[in-house]
Amino acid sequence: AINGRRPEALKMSVDMQMLKEYVEWDSGSLNRSDSTVLLHVTHSNLKARMFELRLDRHMTVETVKEKLRSHTGTGSAFMHLTLLDGDGQVAADMSNDELMLGYFSPMDGWTIHVTDLDPHSLSAGGALEDVSLVQKYQISEDDYLKREGNFRRWKEEKQAADPSWSFAKEIKQRQDAQRMKADPSYVPEPPKERITDDEHMVDLATTIKVGDRCEVTVGGKRGSVKFVGKIPSIAPGYWVGVYYDEPVGKNDGSVKGTRFFQCPPKYGGFLRPDKLQVGDFPELDDFELSDDEDGTGEGKTAT
Numbered sequence: 001a002i003n004g005r006r007p008e009a010l011k012m013s014v015d016m017q018m019l020k021e022y023v024e025w026d027s028g029s030l031n032r033s034d035s036t037v038l039l040h041v042t043h044s045n046l047k048a049r050m051f052e053l054r055l056d057r058h059m060t061v062e063t064v065k066e067k068l069r070s071h072t073g074t075g076s077a078f079m080h081l082t083l084l085d086g087d088g089q090v091a092a093d094m095s096n097d098e099l100m101l102g103y104f105s106p107m108d109g110w111t112i113h114v115t116d117l118d119p120h121s122l123s124a125g126g127a128l129e130d131v132s133l134v135q136k137y138q139i140s141e142d143d144y145l146k147r148e149g150n151f152r153r154w155k156e157e158k159q160a161a162d163p164s165w166s167f168a169k170e171i172k173q174r175q176d177a178q179r180m181k182a183d184p185s186y187v188p189e190p191p192k193e194r195i196t197d198d199e200h201m202v203d204l205a206t207t208i209k210v211g212d213r214c215e216v217t218v219g220g221k222r223g224s225v226k227f228v229g230k231i232p233s234i235a236p237g238y239w240v241g242v243y244y245d246e247p248v249g250k251n252d253g254s255v256k257g258t259r260f261f262q263c264p265p266k267y268g269g270f271l272r273p274d275k276l277q278v279g280d281f282p283e284l285d286d287f288e289l290s291d292d293e294d295g296t297g298e299g300k301t302a303t
Contacts, residue, residue: 035102036054037055037056037101038053038054038109039055039106039108040053041053041113041114043072043114043116044113045121045124045125046072053071055067055106057102058100058102059100061101062098064081064112068081068112068114073122073128074114074116078116078117078121080115081112081113082094082112083106083110083111084111084112084113091106172188197237199238200237202237204238205238205240205273208240211224212278213279214240214242214276215279217274217277223244223245225242226242226243226263227240227253227261227270228240228241231255231260234255234270238272239272240275240276241253241261241269242270242271243267243268244268245283245284250269252264252265252266252267253268
């Protein structure tokens, strides 16, 4: 021990000091003059907070207002500025436009609060942040249908020409066309047959029951079976509903407004029976060390 401290503690202190120096090292990319100060900005009508605006202490209050106008949308004539210290306490009332910013002795990390005095300000009522307040363009159903080449008509034409048409099929066809253009020898995969059998995969579904532990074949996600049955709103045939151990799913146990089991959002998923296997699949512990990672350096002896 050195001065009552173990060598391990001393080494950790040195490492922490090196880390601190690395984090605080000035690379020169943020060079600024001695008259520059970094100030935060808040606004009476805005929830957003602007961090570390670079201002020069030689700027007049009027110049500062003009700079803030482009950030806040408030006209400089309708601004009242208040300087707040690091604790949020009022340090100065910046009401004299002719004074320089440096007169108020601002420090890095202090805040300029902008009070908007314009009764007709665009930012009043959150109009600059709440998009729900923005008037949306609307068109009547009749006017939409009169438009040439509208999306709905295009979709109807596609489905009329091919009853099995879908967006996924359209995208694949376009991707295949691009690949064939780039590589004439490329042969697209044949399209998957559309499932119409209402008893699709019933043989596999009968081997799975609610309460079984399972693991997804691709990806290794684990969970518990919470549903086995048909979901006509997705596709004919049988499906398995899984309550995952981690938030790696796509839903909360419901599909298109119909609930099949209860679970938190992102913990639920529905798969075909051939996409998982049931058995002894306990919940994985990310913090459990393997034999090679237990820190002892001793592996398990093969028998």
